[in-house]
Amino acid sequence: MSSAAPTNIAGQKHALPSYLNADNLGPWGIYLQQVDRVTPYLGSLARWVETLKRPKRAMIVDVPIELDNGTIAHYEGYRVQHNLSRGPGKGGVRFHQDVTLSEVMALSAWMSVKNAAVNVPYGGAKGGIRVDPRTLSHAELERLTRRYTSEINIIIGPSKDIPAPDVNTNAQVMAWMMDTYSMNSGSTATGVVTGKPISLGGSLGRHEATGRGVFVVGSEAARNIGLEIKGARVAVQGFGNVGAVAAKLFHEAGAKVVAVQDHRVSLYNPAGLDVPAMMEYASHSGTIDGFQAEVISSEQFWQVDCDILIPAALEGQITAKNAPQIQAKLVIEGANGPTTPEADDILRERNILVAPDVIANAGGVTVSYFEWVQDFSSFFWTEEEINDRLVRIMQEAFRAIWQVAQDNKVTLRTAAFIVACSRILQAREMRGLYP
Ligand code: GLU
Numbered sequence: 001m002s003s004a005a006p007t008n009i010a011g012q013k014h015a016l017p018s019y020l021n022a023d024n025l026g027p028w029g030i031y032l033q034q035v036d037r038v039t040p041y042l043g044s045l046a047r048w049v050e051t052l053k054r055p056k057r058a059m060i061v062d063v064p065i066e067l068d069n070g071t072i073a074h075y076e077g078y079r080v081q082h083n084l085s086r087g088p089g090k091g092g093v094r095f096h097q098d099v100t101l102s103e104v105m106a107l108s109a110w111m112s113v114k115n116a117a118v119n120v121p122y123g124g125a126k127g128g129i130r131v132d133p134r135t136l137s138h139a140e141l142e143r144l145t146r147r148y149t150s151e152i153n154i155i156i157g158p159s160k161d162i163p164a165p166d167v168n169t170n171a172q173v174m175a176w177m178m179d180t181y182s183m184n185s186g187s188t189a190t191g192v193v194t195g196k197p198i199s200l201g202g203s204l205g206r207h208e209a210t211g212r213g214v215f216v217v218g219s220e221a222a223r224n225i226g227l228e229i230k231g232a233r234v235a236v237q238g239f240g241n242v243g244a245v246a247a248k249l250f251h252e253a254g255a256k257v258v259a260v261q262d263h264r265v266s267l268y269n270p271a272g273l274d275v276p277a278m279m280e281y282a283s284h285s286g287t288i289d290g291f292q293a294e295v296i297s298s299e300q301f302w303q304v305d306c307d308i309l310i311p312a313a314l315e316g317q318i319t320a321k322n323a324p325q326i327q328a329k330l331v332i333e334g335a336n337g338p339t340t341p342e343a344d345d346i347l348r349e350r351n352i353l354v355a356p357d358v359i360a361n362a363g364g365v366t367v368s369y370f371e372w373v374q375d376f377s378s379f380f381w382t383e384e385e386i387n388d389r390l391v392r393i394m395q396e397a398f399r400a401i402w403q404v405a406q407d408n409k410v411t412l413r414t415a416a417f418i419v420a421c422s423r424i425l426q427a428r429e430m431r432g433l434y435p
Contacts (some may be wrong), residue, residue: 031110037413044053055263058078058104094127095173110357119423145173206368207241217363258304311339318343334357
């Protein structure tokens with residue numbers, strides 16, 4: 001990415017929120033470039049496009065906790081509400097040592113786009129704490145989560161902003177958040193977070209939903225380019241909630257998962273890795289490191305001979321450096337923001353189809369929406385109902401985006417942005433400016 005602030009289509013510098021470093025925009029800079037690519041297709045709504053280039057609200061909080069050894073540690077936390085035009089904020093909370101404001105801003109914006117792309121009635125939000133949760137005990141993690149929730153308490157709520165799991169957060173963390181918010185409000189507020197345990201108003205199918213959506217969108221995209229899932233060779237980066245479930249579903253559909261990379265190691269088996277055994281192994285050890293398979297380097301992982309590549313870890317993984325080496329015909333973005341705009345261009349030139357994050361990984365938030373609806377109505381659906389509705393929404397959204405891509409001769413990412421940004425800005429325009 002260039003070090004200068006990106007220019008918009010009129011060649012003007014973006015007016016940046018003053019709390020951003022214009023010389024290093026990080027992931028937010030990537031998002032801004034994606035907005036610039038969609039602007040020419042927004043027609044008269046382009047008048048409102050600046051709305052998308054600045055978050056509505058960004059909260060930075062200090063999260064102090066007492067560690068088990070008696071010392072006090074301070075962590076920096078964020079909750080960013082990018083856009084609330086179409087409904088309450090919605091998006092996960094990430095615990096990771098590399099979390100920055102720029103990253104959380106970009107992730108919140110991608111949530112706005114994602115929620116509009118699949119047409120769930122939410123705006124976009126995201127939260128995070130800069131912490132390596134592996135360094136904390138269970139009790140420390142609980143104190144951290146509860147203090148963070150208290151700090152952002154004033155801007156979240158079932159009809160204001162609804163957090164969910166993301167990288168390194170799970171149903172237990174959501175249970176603590178739900179309890180802390182409920183204690184502060186004096187009522188049991190199940191709808192304040194999604195991705196909760198089933199016993200607290202969680203939804204069947206939520207845990208697998210993101211990986212399932214990756215599989216549904218991947219299958220649709222593969223069919224459109226004449227690629228058979230049965231026998232297809234798949235490489236997956238990330239073996240968490242998204243990557244492992246996607247790998248399992250592709251494996252069950254007859255694909256061969258030939259390579260998997262997690263935060264510790266890259267494993268390879270051209271005959272196909274035993275995905276269920278790997279999941280079992282990872283559930284005990286927290287990594288695939290040590291699982292019986294050939295170890296390859298990270299560079300080799302990106303060059304693996306495969307048909308489908310699924311980045312399902314962090315942003316900025318497919319870059320101008322490794323994109324020329326990728327062998328896949330199809331990239332399905334399980335992670336948020338895994339491909340830089342430069343890499344997008346290289347993949348397009350090389351005729352490699354990218355199913356973008358804002359549709360490919362929208363299964364999670366779609367079932368979050370089901371969870372929220374079930375909590376409001378206190379009426380719970382069967383797993384079959386949930387999966388059927390999920391598949392229908394994802395297929396319809398993907399097909400509509402595919403059509404827009406064909407009609408405008410643009411990438412699926414730009415097509416998804418056209419559909420989503422039009423919906424957001426139509427809502428913005430109809431609501432009008434206040435006061
Ligand atoms: N963290 C997930 C995402 O990036 C899910 C968000 C949600 O369910 O609100 O889409």
